[in-house]
Amino acid sequence: xxxxxxxxxxxxxxxxSERLAKGLGxxxxxxxxxxxxxxxxxxxxxxxxxxxxxxxxxxxxxIATGMAILASHDPAPWIWGRIGGDAIDLATxxxxxxxxDEEERRSLSLAMVAVAGIAAxxxxxxxxxxxxxxxxxxxxxxxxxxxxxxxxAMRGAARDFRVPDDxxxxxxxxxxxxxxxxxxxxxxxx
Amino acid sequence: xxxxxxxxxxxxRCESVPDPEIEDGRDAIIKVxxxxxxxxxxxxxxxxxxxxxxxxxxxxxxxxxxxxxxxxNSKLKVGDRVVIPFTIFCGDCxxxxxxxxxxxxxxxxxxxIADKVFGHTTAGLFGYTHLTGGYxxxxxxxxxxxxxxxxxxxxxEGISDEKLLFxxxxxxxxxxxxxxxxxxxxxxxxxWGCGPVGQMAIRSAVLxxxxxxxxxxxxxxRLSMARAGGAITIDFSQESVVERLNELTGGKGPEKCxxxxxxxxxxxxxxxxxxxxxxxxxxxxxxxxxxxxxxIYVCRPAGVLSVAxxxxxLVDKIPMGALMNKSLxxxxxxxxxxxxxxxxxxxxxxGQIDPSFVITHTVGLEDGPEMYKTxxxxxxxxxxxxxKP
Numbered sequence: 001x002x003x004x005x006x007x008x009x010x011x012x013x014x015x016x017s018e019r020l021a022k023g024l025g026x027x028x029x030x031x032x033x034x035x036x037x038x039x040x041x042x043x044x045x046x047x048x049x050x051x052x053x054x055x056x057x058x059x060x061x062x063i064a065t066g067m068a069i070l071a072s073h074d075p076a077p078w079i080w081g082r083i084g085g086d087a088i089d090l091a092t093x094x095x096x097x098x099x100x101d102e103e104e105r106r107s108l109s110l111a112m113v114a115v116a117g118i119a120a121x122x123x124x125x126x127x128x129x130x131x132x133x134x135x136x137x138x139x140x141x142x143x144x145x146x147x148x149x150x151x152x153a154m155r156g157a158a159r160d161f162r163v164p165d166d167x168x169x170x171x172x173x174x175x176x177x178x179x180x181x182x183x184x185x186x187x188x189x190x
Numbered sequence: 191x192x193x194x195x196x197x198x199x200x201x202x203r204c205e206s207v208p209d210p211e212i213e214d215g216r217d218a219i220i221k222v223x224x225x226x227x228x229x230x231x232x233x234x235x236x237x238x239x240x241x242x243x244x245x246x247x248x249x250x251x252x253x254x255x256x257x258x259x260x261x262x263n264s265k266l267k268v269g270d271r272v273v274i275p276f277t278i279f280c281g282d283c284x285x286x287x288x289x290x291x292x293x294x295x296x297x298x299x300x301x302x303i304a305d306k307v308f309g310h311t312t313a314g315l316f317g318y319t320h321l322t323g324g325y326x327x328x329x330x331x332x333x334x335x336x337x338x339x340x341x342x343x344x345x346x347e348g349i350s351d352e353k354l355l356f357x358x359x360x361x362x363x364x365x366x367x368x369x370x371x372x373x374x375x376x377x378x379x380x381x382w383g384c385g386p387v388g389q390m391a392i393r394s395a396v397l398x399x400x401x402x403x404x405x406x407x408x409x410x411x412r413l414s415m416a417r418a419g420g421a422i423t424i425d426f427s428q429e430s431v432v433e434r435l436n437e438l439t440g441g442k443g444p445e446k447c448x449x450x451x452x453x454x455x456x457x458x459x460x461x462x463x464x465x466x467x468x469x470x471x472x473x474x475x476x477x478x479x480x481x482x483x484x485x486i487y488v489c490r491p492a493g494v495l496s497v498a499x500x501x502x503x504l505v506d507k508i509p510m511g512a513l514m515n516k517s518l519x520x521x522x523x524x525x526x527x528x529x530x531x532x533x534x535x536x537x538x539x540x541g542q543i544d545p546s547f548v549i550t551h552t553v554g555l556e557d558g559p560e561m562y563k564t565x566x567x568x569x570x571x572x573x574x575x576x577x578k579p
């Protein structure tokens with residue numbers, strides 16, 4: 001029997017992947033709030049001229065993802081959701097390059113590097129969480145039967161127990177052929 | 191003394207609190223030698239059950255040694271070794287005299303609140319909200335036991351705490367879940383949830399002679415423990431529960447279905463699970479009844495649904511049409527612990543079953559808060575935590 005006196009660090013407590021997921025959740029929330037509240041300023045900073053409505057929508061997406069990561073017992077699906085969001089962000093930044101002037105191109109390039117860096121963190125986090133799950137699945141309790149003999153040999157060992165009347169099935173619902181079949185009600189004149 | 195104290199959602203701390211004192215002549219104080227974290231404690235940890243207050247002491251699976259006895263308590267003496275049932279019962283009221291201890295009419299000192307919420311009060315419980323009396327729990331160094339002259343199970347020396355502790359709750363809970371199915375030798379018993387209560391229900395169904403026992407979960411280590419106990423397992427994240435159960439029963443469905451999950455079902459990939467999550471988030475539903483829906487759907491007509499998993503409030507979209515038209519019987523309830531424990535203690539003494547198989551972690555009280563998270567998140571292979579204060 002495996003008895004741990006303390007859970008192993010990194011599994012019983014928050015693993016590094018879980019801590020990273022939490023950090024990414026807060027990051028999502030902060031970025032989302034900035035995008036939702038001040039899309040104009042964010043667009044100016046990124047070189048995304050005239051795309052305030054789009055940035056506001058991305059802000060709502062970030063807030064929802066951040067909340068889901070922080071509230072969920074299993075943040076992994078939401079981290080994968082963030083990776084999808086990173087791809088959309090990169091595509092949006094790349095598409096803006098065509099109409100950008102030189103200064104905006106510089107801002108857009110810096111933003112793309114930053115998003116790529118965050119995307120790498122997201123991917124590392126998702127892999128780490130998957131690894132945690134794999135570790136979690138590594139326990140085999142196949143020897144924990146709780147019986148002195150095999151379950152097959154123990155089947156029915158408590159047949160000496162009499163189910164109390166208040167917990168018995170009504171006769172009418174017992175299996176056909178058990179000798180407990182219901183009798184048909186007879187009219188009183190018979 | 192030190193105790194595990196609830197302060198809010200996912201906030202349990204090991205703190206110093208005042209020692210308990212005798213408050214009534216029937217009371218006793220026990221020095222706790224072992225206690226455990228129960229799956230239903232997680233409903234409090236996640237704050238799905240209403241009625242907790244910051245500062246409440248957790249725990250309702252407890253055993254130990256009597257160190258003080260009230261003046262009117264002639265059944266216990268200092269030094270007695272006792273397991274404490276999680277339901278507090280007076281032994282005198284109409285329900286107790288019928289053996290329905292978990293709905294004792296007198297032990298809930300907040301009866302007025304319970305009457306309003308449930309229509310009529312249920313028994314007082316240790317460490318389980320002010321709705322059930324607001325009694326201090328047993329994840330502590332000492333525990334005051336109200337109505338202690340009836341609320342105890344005397345146990346002999348010479349058997350380890352680990353074998354006896356679960357007489358307090360999970361063993362009789364799993365046992366009653368199986369007993370109220372009235373199992374026949376031709377029955378297939380399907381059990382949703384392979385946590386500690388599910389594991390006890392599996393073994394109870396085997397001992398009571400079910401033809402086949404099928405256990406449903408998605409956590410690999412829980413499924414491996416279920417197989418060790420004699421169950422055929424279904425990983426609901428990998429295959430359809432309904433299809434597989436029908437396959438195993440010649441298309442007719444299991445005769446007996448046990449819900450050992452309760453209000454926090456973690457279904458994946460089903461529309462109703464997403465629906466429940468959304469409604470719960472909007473405070474339009476308190477419990478997630480995926481298992482109830484699935485049991486009603488798959489159970490053989492004229493079968494029995496036995497609900498041992500804890501529900502706290504309101505559920506939605508229960509297929510009442512199927513329930514009624516299929517002539518299903520529904521049996522529910524917190525277990526009437528002492529109704530079963532003489533018999534179960536005999537089975538442990540005779541070696542028919544050793545409930546300690548379920549223990550995966552043994553820790554000190556100071557590690558309790560961390561273990562709540564480990565248990566809740568099913569990490570580190572955690573199935574059952576025993577705490578040694």
